[in-house]
Amino acid sequence: MKDYCAQITAIVWKDVLSELKTKELFASMFIFAVLSILIFIFSINLSIVNANDVGPGVLWVAFIFS
Amino acid sequence: MSENGLPSPNHILFVKALRKTFGLIQALRGIDLELFKGEFLTIFGPNGAGKTTLIKILSSLAKPTSGTAYVAGFNIEDANPQMRSQIGVISHASYLYDNLSALENLVFYAKMHCLENPEERAAKVIDEMGLKARMYDPVGVFSRGMTQRLSIARAIINDPAILFLDEPYTGLDQHASENLKERLMVLRDAKRSIVMITHDIPRGLEMCDRVAIMSSGKKAFMGHINDIDKDGFEDFYYKTIANS
Numbered sequence A: 001m002k003d004y005c006a007q008i009t010a011i012v013w014k015d016v017l018s019e020l021k022t023k024e025l026f027a028s029m030f031i032f033a034v035l036s037i038l039i040f041i042f043s044i045n046l047s048i049v050n051a052n053d054v055g056p057g058v059l060w061v062a063f064i065f066s
Numbered sequence B: 001m002s003e004n005g006l007p008s009p010n011h012i013l014f015v016k017a018l019r020k021t022f023g024l025i026q027a028l029r030g031i032d033l034e035l036f037k038g039e040f041l042t043i044f045g046p047n048g049a050g051k052t053t054l055i056k057i058l059s060s061l062a063k064p065t066s067g068t069a070y071v072a073g074f075n076i077e078d079a080n081p082q083m084r085s086q087i088g089v090i091s092h093a094s095y096l097y098d099n100l101s102a103l104e105n106l107v108f109y110a111k112m113h114c115l116e117n118p119e120e121r122a123a124k125v126i127d128e129m130g131l132k133a134r135m136y137d138p139v140g141v142f143s144r145g146m147t148q149r150l151s152i153a154r155a156i157i158n159d160p161a162i163l164f165l166d167e168p169y170t171g172l173d174q175h176a177s178e179n180l181k182e183r184l185m186v187l188r189d190a191k192r193s194i195v196m197i198t199h200d201i202p203r204g205l206e207m208c209d210r211v212a213i214m215s216s217g218k219k220a221f222m223g224h225i226n227d228i229d230k231d232g233f234e235d236f237y238y239k240t241i242a243n244s
Helices: A002-024 A022-045 A050-065 B051-058 B102-112 B118-127 B144-156 B174-187 B201-207 B235-244
Strands: B013-024 B025-036 B040-044 B064-070 B085-089 B162-166 B193-197 B210-215 B218-224
Touching: A002 A022, A002 B102, A002 B210, A022 A050, A050 B102, B013 B051, B013 B193, B025 B051, B025 B064, B025 B193, B040 B201, B051 B064, B051 B162, B051 B193, B085 B144, B102 B118, B102 B144, B118 B144, B144 B162, B144 B174, B174 B193, B174 B201, B201 B235, B210 B235, B218 B235
Parallel strands: B040 B193, B040 B210, B085 B162, B162 B193
Antiparallel strands: B013 B025, B013 B064, B210 B218
């Protein structure tokens, strides 16, 4: 189990290090985040629905499309 | 072959009746092969002979259709982490990350093998491969020859019992080939078991203890280097392929 966790940590370390150098994913993540926020702002009228009711759905849609 | 059909403690490689089919295509048609610890085997053969398929199966990257094989005492059907830790593979792909430096790449692999002092071990094998001056440079800017040497460093970082080299000289110029040969000579002289596939007959012959020729998925020839006429081997190679 200790070895398994060390290997997972090594993979995460490698991916983060690679991303910090290239910043390839940061740009696309930023655009996706902005687009997601804009789409939900225009599609959900929070004066009609409760934010607590639609929040989980918004999160799941963002997770699935990310 | 051993009498009971099982490898002896001196065997590093023991292959019996190994077959592999892809649909109707028979890539391997009953390969028998044995190699002892510390020996260097060179496998020659034309494209499509099944050499790479054999290496993939022996390094547990593919499963055979039938037959048995033992690598470093492990049955390849088990394909467990203990078995894989005994195998180093250098193939057409380098399995290195272009964005990371040579040192970062090898530290990653050292950590994946759960080695102690990964930074120290990575720096040591980089030095052994003559890349110390470039260890902080990203792999993406390396020449083909340097990438190939770093691939060898990657493959030996956990000190495996056997190394599989699939056409290591492909794409290298004369100088890089010579450099790579020197590195492989060091590994051979350290009595590391090595199986190399190559089309380069002179280079293949000058390093090996045993020679095999594969053709159409079969082992067409296998012999000890001392029993081979090196000068006439090229003619022998083409005749063997033609007759198989």
